[in-house]
Amino acid sequence: MSNRPLVMAAHDLGALFGVLADDGYEVLGPTVHDGAIVIEAITQPSQLPRGWGDAQEPGSYRLVERGDGAYFGFAAPAGTWKRHLFEPRAVLWRSRRDGDGVVFEPGEHVRRRRAFLGIRGCDLAAIAVQDRVFCGSPAKSGSGSPRRSADPVYGAKREGILFIGINCSDPASTCFCTSMGTGPAIGERADLSLTELDPALPDQHRFLVHATTDRGRAIAARMNLAVATDRDLASATAVRDGAIASMGRSMDTEDLPARLREAAEDPRWDDVARRCLSCGNCTMACPTCFCADVSDQPDVAAGVDERVREWASCFQLDHSYLHGGSVRVSTKARYRQWMTHKLSTWWDQFGVSGCVGCGRCITFCPVGIDITEEVRAIRASKSVPLEEGTAETGEKGHSR
Amino acid sequence: MTAAVPKVAVWKFASCDGCQLSLLDCEDELLAVAGAVELAHFLEASSATVAGPYDLSIVEGSVSTASDIERIAHIREESNVLISIGACATAGGIQALRNFADVGEYVSVVYARPDYIETLSTSTPISDHVAVDYELRGCPVNKSQLLHVISSFLLGRRPRLPSSSVCVECKARGTTCVMVAHGTACLGPVTHAGCGAICPAFDRGCYGCYGPADTVSTTAFVQLLRSLPVSDRAIERVFRTFNANAPGFRDIPGSEHAAVGSPRATS
Numbered sequence: 001m002s003n004r005p006l007v008m009a010a011h012d013l014g015a016l017f018g019v020l021a022d023d024g025y026e027v028l029g030p031t032v033h034d035g036a037i038v039i040e041a042i043t044q045p046s047q048l049p050r051g052w053g054d055a056q057e058p059g060s061y062r063l064v065e066r067g068d069g070a071y072f073g074f075a076a077p078a079g080t081w082k083r084h085l086f087e088p089r090a091v092l093w094r095s096r097r098d099g100d101g102v103v104f105e106p107g108e109h110v111r112r113r114r115a116f117l118g119i120r121g122c123d124l125a126a127i128a129v130q131d132r133v134f135c136g137s138p139a140k141s142g143s144g145s146p147r148r149s150a151d152p153v154y155g156a157k158r159e160g161i162l163f164i165g166i167n168c169s170d171p172a173s174t175c176f177c178t179s180m181g182t183g184p185a186i187g188e189r190a191d192l193s194l195t196e197l198d199p200a201l202p203d204q205h206r207f208l209v210h211a212t213t214d215r216g217r218a219i220a221a222r223m224n225l226a227v228a229t230d231r232d233l234a235s236a237t238a239v240r241d242g243a244i245a246s247m248g249r250s251m252d253t254e255d256l257p258a259r260l261r262e263a264a265e266d267p268r269w270d271d272v273a274r275r276c277l278s279c280g281n282c283t284m285a286c287p288t289c290f291c292a293d294v295s296d297q298p299d300v301a302a303g304v305d306e307r308v309r310e311w312a313s314c315f316q317l318d319h320s321y322l323h324g325g326s327v328r329v330s331t332k333a334r335y336r337q338w339m340t341h342k343l344s345t346w347w348d349q350f351g352v353s354g355c356v357g358c359g360r361c362i363t364f365c366p367v368g369i370d371i372t373e374e375v376r377a378i379r380a381s382k383s384v385p386l387e388e389g390t391a392e393t394g395e396k397g398h399s400r
Numbered sequence: 401m402t403a404a405v406p407k408v409a410v411w412k413f414a415s416c417d418g419c420q421l422s423l424l425d426c427e428d429e430l431l432a433v434a435g436a437v438e439l440a441h442f443l444e445a446s447s448a449t450v451a452g453p454y455d456l457s458i459v460e461g462s463v464s465t466a467s468d469i470e471r472i473a474h475i476r477e478e479s480n481v482l483i484s485i486g487a488c489a490t491a492g493g494i495q496a497l498r499n500f501a502d503v504g505e506y507v508s509v510v511y512a513r514p515d516y517i518e519t520l521s522t523s524t525p526i527s528d529h530v531a532v533d534y535e536l537r538g539c540p541v542n543k544s545q546l547l548h549v550i551s552s553f554l555l556g557r558r559p560r561l562p563s564s565s566v567c568v569e570c571k572a573r574g575t576t577c578v579m580v581a582h583g584t585a586c587l588g589p590v591t592h593a594g595c596g597a598i599c600p601a602f603d604r605g606c607y608g609c610y611g612p613a614d615t616v617s618t619t620a621f622v623q624l625l626r627s628l629p630v631s632d633r634a635i636e637r638v639f640r641t642f643n644a645n646a647p648g649f650r651d652i653p654g655s656e657h658a659a660v661g662s663p664r665a666t667s
């Protein structure tokens with residue numbers, strides 16, 4: 001089969017669900033719940049957020065009726081794919097009293113065939129970032145599983161996911177994937193990539209379908225899709241160009257890691273600390289943040305002890321607890337840690353940016369602190385440079 | 401632990417007994433725990449008491465009378481480990497509203513014979529008077545946290561309790577933020593975790609039952625509430641509940657009703 005894109009009528013989305021079900025896939029995708037778009041298991045197109053768009057602003061998220069039949073006419077969902085890979089709570093292992101001894105059992109890490117339907121460029125990039133964090137290597141492009149599963153808990157969830165991506169048509173005011181090189185186009189990063197065309201015209205409503213892996217091609221082949229016409233391709237290009245043109249925010253990343261390293265004592269950190277609540281919502285909403293707390297949870301009655309991993313945040317006081325106290329006791333130190341990790345030290349640690357430009361931290365910060373605005377302010381300010389050598393030791397970075 | 405079977409005592413100060421009821425509510429688990437300890441003093445469960453010293457004392461309620469001060473000092477002396485439970489014991493409770501008013505006036509309005517009432521002008525947490533090993537927040541406390549603390553004690557371990565804001569639990573639970581997505585005022589960002597973010601999951605803002613988070617930033621949060629908008633009068637009311645006297649909640653920027661008697665430093 002040639003690799004020319006195909007077209008699928010919008011009403012054939014149901015057939016796609018059928019093929020996925022026949023192959024035993026559990027489909028996760030966007031759906032409306034409690035006034036927001038979240039990612040949950042879905043089984044039919046009617047569960048998609050059809051006709052819904054979103055209005056995202058710093059500290060505010062609202063669903064808006066689009067007035068057309070678009071299935072994917074919104075930006076980064078309020079919910080994250082992260083919670084389906086790096087779960088908020090996972091039992092790592094459990095010990096059980098057995099007579100005079102103790103038996104150790106692994107936690108349950110159920111392997112399921114899963115398809116992520118409607119994932120966007122920023123979120124595909126975020127998963128690639130977490131692959132580096134948990135597995136020490138980026139996944140092969142598209143459907144591949146990580147090469148080495150350093151973290152078996154994440155690895156079991158991550159294995160064999162089929163990605164059906166969507167090229168964004170309607171970025172939010174908070175989106176800046178173009179700056180981070182992660183979107184809106186997903187290129188060949190999904191098994192199948194879709195572009196939604198003409199959602200306002202019921203008889204024209206269709207998807208451009210681009211299959212880039214063997215698995216993707218095999219699924220497309222079973223759907224008997226027509227080959228895309230030049231008009232389809234032109235429409236898809238217009239969608240992409242329109243998305244790029246309406247990107248709500250931007251971030252100048254030129255030399256940013258070094259710039260932030262030098263800005264450890266910038267007065268802007270005091271300014272943001274006066275606004276920041278230290279609530280941790282930004283870290284929880286962020287698709288790349290990976291911090292967790294590990295604890296033992298005893299159940300004396302059952303004679304069982306569980307070692308549990310739960311989401312944690314660098315905005316918690318005890319996150320930096322060392323012997324005798326916490327290192328980052330001020331909001332200033334905590335916000336600085338978060339932002340410089342995302343945009344600067346993440347590069348040193350994982351060789352990529354920790355920010356993919358999805359804008360969730362901006363939208364879901366109750367007080368609307370905007371990472372792009374903070375970067376702009378720091379770039380504009382005349383930072384007091386660190387004294388010779390201190391930037392390397394990080395000594396000042398730990399000041400309170 | 402001093403004895404093979406640890407002696408545990410449960411004490412009540414000014415409180416509604418709700419936290420002790422959380423302990424009784426543990427039923428099956430409590431039976432297992434009860435088998436592992438000697439319940440030497442727990443009047444909610446049994447009127448039979450055993451004299452100290454105690455390996456573990458669990459204290460409910462706030463200090464609100466002169467005799468409370470003596471009693472808590474004595475309990476501390478008799479106890480190896482002392483845990484205070486609930487908003488009354490850890491912050492002073494709803495009765496600490498007197499700290500913002502004239503207690504004499506309250507007494508004269510409420511009681512038919514005010515002269516029978518002997519009380520301090522403030523209601524204060526246990527930790528204002530004696531050293532406390534662990535504090536368990538909440539109104540009432542979360543029973544699984546209570547069991548975790550007791551189980552950890554039995555195993556000779558340090559309990560691990562969440563220390564984040566409620567928002568961290570809320571996001572982990574998968575709830576869409578009611579403040580960001582619906583414009584509902586929510587105390588989650590300034591409130592200590594522990595309840596599992598129940599209220600936002602039922603489409604309501606957090607009421608702050610677990611008191612101020614370790615990282616509470618009252619000034620920035622009050623600015624946020626004003627922008628929703630919430631009136632200054634309403635802002636004062638949301639903070640003046642079970643944890644009204646806790647540092648971080650007691651001093652609301654712009655409030656005319658300051659706390660009297662500030663035994664603890666404010667943040």
Ligand code: SF4
Pocket residue numbers: 074075076077120121122123168170171172175176177178182183184185243357358359
């Ligand atoms: S950041 Fe880019 S890829 Fe992500 S939702 Fe916005 S436009 Fe789409």
Ligand code: SF4
Pocket residue numbers: 282285286287288342354355356357358359360361362371
């Ligand atoms: S830092 Fe903010 S914009 Fe960047 S990936 Fe995280 S949530 Fe998205």
Ligand code: SF4
Pocket residue numbers: 275276277278279280281282283315364365366367368369
């Ligand atoms: S930046 Fe916003 S979301 Fe993040 S901790 Fe501060 S107030 Fe909370």
Ligand code: SF4
Pocket residue numbers: 281366566567568570571575576577578579580586587588589597600605606
């Ligand atoms: S609903 Fe309340 S507790 Fe939950 S994230 Fe929003 S502000 Fe925090």
